Amino acid sequence: MPYIHHQLNGSSIGYYELGDQPLTIGRGADNHLVVDDPTVSSRHAVIEAADAGYRIRDLESTNGVWVNEKRLPEATLSPEDNVRIGTHNLQYAEQISDELQRTLKIKKSWIPGVYYTAER
Numbered sequence: 589m590p591y592i593h594h595q596l597n598g599s600s601i602g603y604y605e606l607g608d609q610p611l612t613i614g615r616g617a618d619n620h621l622v623v624d625d626p627t628v629s630s631r632h633a634v635i636e637a638a639d640a641g642y643r644i645r646d647l648e649s650t651n652g653v654w655v656n657e658k659r660l661p662e663a664t665l666s667p668e669d670n671v672r673i674g675t676h677n678l679q680y681a682e683q684i685s686d687e688l689q690r691t692l693k694i695k696k697s698w699i700p701g702v703y704y705t706a707e708r
Contacts, residue, residue, distance in 0.1 A: 590642060592635065593679040594621060601676075603684065610636040613673060614647075625674035627651050632673055640664050642680070644671055 594601040612619040616630035629649040645662040646653040654672040665680040
């Protein structure tokens, strides 16, 4: 199952499992992935399943979605793509590495499809 690795200033914030349901991203509390950053719109972007995997789509945000340092209205995600929304980085991964599984404990939150990490 693919994941989005949410990072800020090089620190890991959490992992979000991607599935059939869209993953909304924004500053508003009603998003699946809440980004606490004044440069992020309340409903900034969405990641959704597509024929070729997953795609991210800008929801007409003020500051845009940056995929691999290019501002794009939408893009199909490939492994290791870096997405920047405000000052936060989101990295698309097809799966979590064995090394990461040994160093992090993945816990499922009360939000369906959302996981967070805690060091062992």
